Every structure is written in C-alpha cells, then in structure tokens.
Amino acid sequence: MGKGRLEAFSDGVFAIIITIMVLEMKVPHGETLDAVKPLLPVFLSYILSFVYVGIYWTNHHHMLHACTRVSGAVLWANLHLLFWLSLFPFVTGWMGENHFAPLPSAFYGLALLMAACAYWILQQVIIAVQGPQSILKAAVGADWKGKLSPVLYLVGIASTIFVPWIAQATYVAVALIWLIPDRRIERVLQQVQRE
C-alpha cells in the first residue's frame, strides 16, 4: 500500500491549515493606522503558528521519507496528528484577539502539547510497522528534542497562571529548537543508501 495518497492528503491539510489561519486576521473597516493596530497581536501569533505548522510539515516530510510501509494504524495516527493541528487556527485566533491573555495562552500551549504527543505516537507507530530494522528508529536516536518539547510546553502552560509572558517565551523557544529540520533522519538515510 503506497504512501503517495497519505502524503498528498496530509500536504493538502497542512496547506489549508497554514492558509486559513490568516482568515482570523479580519480585514479592518477603517483605513487608518489605528484601525490595524489592534491586529498586531493577531499577526504575531499568526507568525508563531505559521512557523509551527512549517516545522511540523518539514519534519513530517522527513519522517514519511523514512517510512517504507503504510498500514491502517499509520493512517489513523496521521489523522490524529492532523486533528490537533487543525485546532491551531482556532487557538491562534483566540490567543491573538485576547492579547496573549492567560487562559487562551494556556489553550494554545495545550494544542501544541497534544500535537507533539500525536507526532510522537505517529513516529512510534511507523517504527513498530518497520520492525526491528527500522530506519526511522535509527534516525530518531535519543530524540532529545521530542522528549524536551512536551516538558517545555507544560512549563509554558503552568506559567500562564503566574507570569503570562513566560508562556509566549517558552513557545517561541521550542519553535527555535525545532527550526532546524531533522538532519538526523537525512544523515541516516544517506548512510543507508551508501551501504
């Protein structure tokens, strides 16, 4: 069973999520700078979410490149990931429109956390399908990024109760950690091809 349609469908969902987020930036009625000024926090949270969806897309790209067989479990683990990503436009709009208020910021972190868990589950399912010789397992290795991120998201969510801006800082920090696409997978794939 080919992975072509899985990639095509996922690319479609990624493309739509990344694009409809901008629809939360409602066109203002006035033509002055004062009319767009309230949109600044929405714009900032849009940038953050755009970067996050971009990170998920590039890593998904690399992960499926190392995936050799697609089973029903892989299809559903992938849909599970897309479900949590599909909530990004909602939490992005809510956090932005409320100027990074505590509760919306916590929900934003929760969406990030659930997406990270879903990505981890998808990774485990693909590794299980590949069996003991899994290319992906070798590629992922110790996976310190994958283990650190949920912890940082939890710190971010907890901090919204006390100092809201720490949450934003944490979310930005995790994005920066991930911005470099997963070279580990690229490296192992190249080794496999050489052998």
Place this chain on the structure above:
Amino acid sequence: MGKGRLEAFSDGVFAIIITIMVLEMKVPHGETLDAVKPLLPVFLSYILSFVYVGIYWTNHHHMLHACTRVSGAVLWANLHLLFWLSLFPFVTGWMGENHFAPLPSAFYGLALLMAACAYWILQQVIIAVQGPQSILKAAVGADWKGKLSPVLYLVGIASTIFVPWIAQATYVAVALIWLIPDRRIERVLQQVQRE
C-alpha cells in the same frame, strides 16, 4: 484513463472538508472559561465529523486502490459522494450550535445516510466497470458493515423524535464499527498479488 487525478482531486476535497469544519468553531470574544464553554458541543460534533471524514478517506483510499479503470460514471459517482460529504461542515455546525437538538441531529443523520448511499453507489459502479472478475467485488464480500450502517442511521434519525440522545449514540456506534479500515480489500489485494 488514469485514476491519478481522481485521487488528487478527491484528496483535495477531503482535506478541505475536514479542515473547514473547524471554521464553524468561531473564536469567542471573551478570554474566560465561560466564553469557550458554549463551544463544547460544537467541539464534540467536530470530533465526530472529523472521525467520519477520516473513515471515508481511508476507505476511499482502499477502494480506489482496488479500482483499475476510471470511466465517466466513476467520476460522477465520486462527485456525488463528495457532494454529500461537502454538507458535513454545515450539519456539524448546526447540530453543535443547537446542542444536539432533535431536528439538527436528524439532518446530521440524513447527511450520514446519503453519504453512505453515495459510497455504496460508487462501489457498485466500480464493480460494474471491472466486470465479472472484479477484485473489488471479491474484496467487499458480504459487506455487512455497508448494509448495517444505513439501517442504524435510519434508527438514529427516527429516534430524534422521541429520545434525541439515542441518535448521537447511534452515530458514534456506527463510527466505531467503521473505525477499523477495510482490511478485507487489503487481504484480497494481497492474495491477487501472490497468485
């Protein structure tokens, strides 16, 4: 005539339907828990519809995998299925915003019923195109899931007149029946490849 564009177009429509459903969850204006609480039923119906579109996508994936030839009739039977699926965002939003009231729940069941019929028609058209040696026909077999679902949808629709929550329970039950992707088709395809 290849099936590549049929799959690409269908994947596009599936991806858009599954993603725009979330747009019915309007971003609330307040930043408190009370502001999001009314969205809970909308969120629950979003989850149910997400699962349903996911089921249709994975089964569509399997069905077209067993489809060897695309005719004009197949193109239109497929568009007919996509038509009913395209109404899912509307009925999902209506049922969710009205807290699972009887009439919206009945309409939701009607959309499920029509999509199930359209899926069955598409299946029959592909089988007819393949002729007596149809791989898909062998794969589908007795098709008890395909025959039971419309009956359960009708039970669900009828129950909205008396006990509304039975309708929701029925819709969830049918989703659970289908959650396992159609292994029958996978199995028969593997047998064909072995021979």
Place this chain on the structure above:
Amino acid sequence: MGKGRLEAFSDGVFAIIITIMVLEMKVPHGETLDAVKPLLPVFLSYILSFVYVGIYWTNHHHMLHACTRVSGAVLWANLHLLFWLSLFPFVTGWMGENHFAPLPSAFYGLALLMAACAYWILQQVIIAVQGPQSILKAAVGADWKGKLSPVLYLVGIASTIFVPWIAQATYVAVALIWLIPDRRIERVLQQVQRE
C-alpha cells in the same frame, strides 16, 4: 515542460471552489424547520453550481489528457479559466440568497458565459500548441456543445429582464447537455492508441 503541476494546481483550485461554495450556506441560529427554510434556494443554487464545477473538472480532466505540451500561454489560459470559476461561489451565494431575483440570476449567467469562453480559449491555445496534427482538435470535432452553450447562456441572461425562471431553466438545461463527459476525446484517444 510537464503538465503534472498544472493538473495538481488546477485540481487544488477546483477542489477549493467546489468546497467553499458550501460556506455561503450559513449555519442558521434556530433549531426549527423555519430556521432552515430560507436556505432552500441557497441549497438549490449550490447543487447547480456543484454540478457545473463537476462538469468543468471532468472535461478539464479529459482535455488535459489530450494535451501533450504545456507552454506559458497554456498556463495563463488555464489561470484565466480558473479566475472565472473562482467567482462561482460569489454569484451562487448572491443568486441563492436573493431567491433567484433577476439581476443576481443575470450575473450568475454572466459568470457561466465567461467561464465557457475561457474554456474555449484554453482549448484553442492547446490546439495551437499541438500544431496541425492536434489530437485535441480531432477529438473536439464540430464542438456543437461548446458553440451552443454561450448562445443559451445569452438567452438565459436576456430572459432575466422578462421571465426570470426561464434563466434558471436554461442554466439547468445547459448543465444537462454537458453532464455526459466528453466521450469524443476518449474515443479519439483510443483510436490514436490503437494506430
């Protein structure tokens, strides 16, 4: 220069147009039959437009199948067709919400007319690129459907001044004429492959 991306991009636009049209059917606030009744004309015009976009998609599918070479002119003739099709959600919503009033019905016909002209131009551009041995030219033949449709659209647009419902009847009639996908192209392609 391959036609793969031209098909992929067009399929994406077709898929989005056919799906966002349903967003014009706004979720009603009430839960009664009276609340959805005003949506009936919007639903009817959605069905008509869905069928039209379906017709354009299947015929586009067949036309590009007979297209062997993509030039810059083909790319832009295709974008020109997609431009007019992208106005379908707007005219569909306007006609439906105003219960098939004369002016919106005339604009709807105008969008159909412009799309038909754009389709004809795309066809001519592909034929010109293919040169005197054009497969598409042989396939299209006398093209009576392509010649009759604009005339009928003009009749429909003109009739909105006097008897509005004739316009709707004309648009439905043209859709029925086209519902059968272009078997001429399929036939000629099969002949070419046999020779």
Place this chain on the structure above:
Amino acid sequence: MGKGRLEAFSDGVFAIIITIMVLEMKVPHGETLDAVKPLLPVFLSYILSFVYVGIYWTNHHHMLHACTRVSGAVLWANLHLLFWLSLFPFVTGWMGENHFAPLPSAFYGLALLMAACAYWILQQVIIAVQGPQSILKAAVGADWKGKLSPVLYLVGIASTIFVPWIAQATYVAVALIWLIPDRRIERVLQQVQRE
C-alpha cells in the same frame, strides 16, 4: 530528497490563496445594482492580486523545474515566500474595501515588496545549493526584472503619501512586466538538454 512534496505543498498553498481571496468579496444583501456597486474596487484589487499570485505560481513552477536538489534551507526559503503570499488576501481586501486609500495601498505594496524579496532569497538559496554549475544561475542571468521590481514597489509605496493612484499604476505596471513567464529559464533548460 525529492522535490515532489515541496511542489505539491506549494501548489496547495497557491491554490488556496488564489481562491480564498474571493471570500473577501462578501455576498451583498440586496439584489440591485446599487448593492454590488461598492464591491467594484474589491473586485478590481482581486483581479490584480489574482494576476500577481498567477505570476508567482508560473515563475515558481519554472524555478523549481530548474531546481535539482532540495535542502532544509530550500524548504524554509519556500515557506518564507508562502508566508508573505498568504498575506495577499488580507491586504487585497483592506485596499479594496477602502477604495484604494493611501495607507492600505502602501501596505499592499509592502506585501508585494516582501514577497519579491522572499522570491529572490529562494532563488539565491537554490543557486547556492546547486553550486558553481547552477542551471538556475545561468537561466536567471542579469535578472533585471527581479532587480527593477523592488525599486518600483518602493516608488509605489512612497507615492501613496502624495498621489495615491500612482501606487496602483506602479503595481499594475510591475504585473505587466512579469506577465510573460520566465522564458530565460525555459531557454537555458532546453540548451542543457540539447548538450
């Protein structure tokens, strides 16, 4: 690492941007000509943006055709381009609804300028990945269009302070310069294939 998914994802985003722009043309409530008249500037700016997205798509098509290897840097330079393009629906709607007022027109020009810079960066990244024998570098040549456009956009943005309509004229002029797809790349590719 293949460029298939990069093209598929970009095509998806291009297709969605070009189509959701039309959603800014809100369906009017009245059925008279007066009801649609206020939409004329929105329609005009929609045409301009549609042409711009079309230009970016065709040139992106040509550029990636001359791209032989995809690295992480290419993925992110591409996402950066898509980010600025994703703001087109917003600036288009804002400029159109405010009848080409100075500030929205300046923001529109800013979005065009940033997209042009992002396109140039993507071009440089691909050339750097290809190394000294870069096909794309040979194809792009002196790149006078790429160098002239940002200057003209700056002229347009500056002119909004004094004579707003000069801005619109400049944006239209740049679009006309680019309307011809990048034949330079096509030419060099053909030479390479001949050798």
